Amino acid sequence: MGNKLTTQILVAMVLGVVVGILFRESAAFLQPVGDVFIRLLKMIIVPLVFSSLVVGVVSLGSVQNLGRLGTRTFFYYLVTTIMAVLIGLIVVNFIKPGVDTVIDLSAFHSPPAFASSSDSVTFLSVIIDIVPQNIINAISAENMLGVIFFSIVFGSALLSLSAKGEVLKSTIEDFNDVFLKITDWIMKLSPIGVFALLAALVGQTGFSIFKPIAFYVAAVLLSLFIHLFFSLSGILLVVVRYSPITFFKKMFPAIAMAFSTDSSIATLPVTMDCLEKNVGVSKKVVGFITPLGATVNMDGTALYEAVAAVFIAQVVGIDLPITQQLIIMITAILASVGAAGIPSAGLVTMVIVLKSVNLPLEGIGILLAVDRILDMFRTTVNVISDSCGALVIARFEGEQFGADDTGF
Numbered sequence: 066m067g068n069k070l071t072t073q074i075l076v077a078m079v080l081g082v083v084v085g086i087l088f089r090e091s092a093a094f095l096q097p098v099g100d101v102f103i104r105l106l107k108m109i110i111v112p113l114v115f116s117s118l119v120v121g122v123v124s125l126g127s128v129q130n131l132g133r134l135g136t137r138t139f140f141y142y143l144v145t146t147i148m149a150v151l152i153g154l155i156v157v158n159f160i161k162p163g164v165d166t167v168i169d170l171s172a173f174h175s176p177p178a179f180a181s182s183s184d185s186v187t188f189l190s191v192i193i194d195i196v197p198q199n200i201i202n203a204i205s206a207e208n209m210l211g212v213i214f215f216s217i218v219f220g221s222a223l224l225s226l227s228a229k230g231e232v233l234k235s236t237i238e239d240f241n242d243v244f245l246k247i248t249d250w251i252m253k254l255s256p257i258g259v260f261a262l263l264a265a266l267v268g269q270t271g272f273s274i275f276k277p278i279a280f281y282v283a284a285v286l287l288s289l290f291i292h293l294f295f296s297l298s299g300i301l302l303v304v305v306r307y308s309p310i311t312f313f314k315k316m317f318p319a320i321a322m323a324f325s326t327d328s329s330i331a332t333l334p335v336t337m338d339c340l341e342k343n344v345g346v347s348k349k350v351v352g353f354i355t356p357l358g359a360t361v362n363m364d365g366t367a368l369y370e371a372v373a374a375v376f377i378a379q380v381v382g383i384d385l386p387i388t389q390q391l392i393i394m395i396t397a398i399l400a401s402v403g404a405a406g407i408p409s410a411g412l413v414t415m416v417i418v419l420k421s422v423n424l425p426l427e428g429i430g431i432l433l434a435v436d437r438i439l440d441m442f443r444t445t446v447n448v449i450s451d452s453c454g455a456l457v458i459a460r461f462e463g464e465q466f467g468a469d470d471t472g473f
């Protein structure tokens with residue numbers, strides 16, 4: 066099924082772009098099809114995340130194992146996100162896309178959404194939101210960090226019940242199987258979803274919006290590619306001993322999904338499916354790492370925020386010293402953790418980064434025009450980093466990944 070689906074998705078992507086170019090605005094009639102597809106994915110997310118995390122935590126066998134896995138995961142996330150931001154900062158300082166650009170910042174007003182989000186998104190609120198005061202509210206508000214926190218606490222408690230919790234454990238495992246089955250069905254529809262989403266997008270935006278800030282777009286894309294093909298591929302080769310090409314092939318449905326939905330969370334069911342079925346990572350690792358990664362590990366977003374902040378500084382003629390760029394690095398990492406895995410979330414948490422070095426929030430106005438397209442690429446990198454993390458942790462847990470494994 067893996068290869069057939071990959072081919073179908075590839076064909077769907079090409080067809081989507083062609084139909085978008087040919088039909089222009091009229092391709093918008095396909096948007097509802099794409100919307101229904103995203104709704105299907107979203108429908109399954111909370112039950113899937115809850116049941117996978119509980120099954121994942123319970124299968125770890127002890128709270129100590131949970132601690133070990135948690136610590137390793139944290140390190141992987143931190144190291145790869147730092148690498149991503151560093152690459153972004155080096156590239157943007159080298160290309161200098163904002164120097165000598167004639168963009169009148171006063172023409173841009175930051176939209177009200179950003180003004181209010183500047184009050185609501187702070188470091189402290191990111192931390193506090195991890196603990197939901199009402200789990201039902203957390204679910205309906207799509208506060209994934211809250212859902213994850215509750216699931217891990219629930220799983221740990223079930224784990225410590227030992228024999229007494231057996232019935233509940235196997236019931237939740239059964240639920241998990243049901244949700245995975247539904248995911249399978251949704252995946253069969255993915256070529257249609259990808260086709261509709263890309264056709265509507267290309268029809269709506271075309272390619273002309275890039276021109277005025279082409280160098281900025283180029284700086285973000287170049288940095289993302291370097292991170293993908295050097296840092297993450299390097300980690301796969303050196304740490305996991307797994308061919309990046311095989312990895313990209315096996316993860317292709319998730320990559321295509323991230324690219325067309327702009328959402329790590331909406332892609333999550335597909336990411337989990339590819340990791341388990343195509344690569345052969347254990348349910349235990351996938352169930353624990355992937356929901357966490359889709360919510361907090363966002364290399365692409367952190368990189369994007371750092372590049373965008375320095376770009377805005379260049380546009381307004383501020384030469385940021387290294388200390389300020391260090392602050393950008395730290396805040397970009399935190400802002401990426403705070404960004405939900407949904408479209409344009411990174412643009413909203415940009416406020417944290419801009420404020421930290423006193424850059425004008427109106428700068429976000431410049432970024433808006435090309436955000437959709439950059440979101441496609443940064444979300445793809447986010448999902449690839451989450452998946453690569455699952456392989457790294459699985460390898461440290463002593464796992465082998467089937468026939469394609471070139472492991473230790």
Ligand code: ASP
Nearest residue numbers: 328329366406407410411
């Ligand atoms: N769309 C991204 C994601 O879901 C988040 C962002 O806007 O950077 O991973």
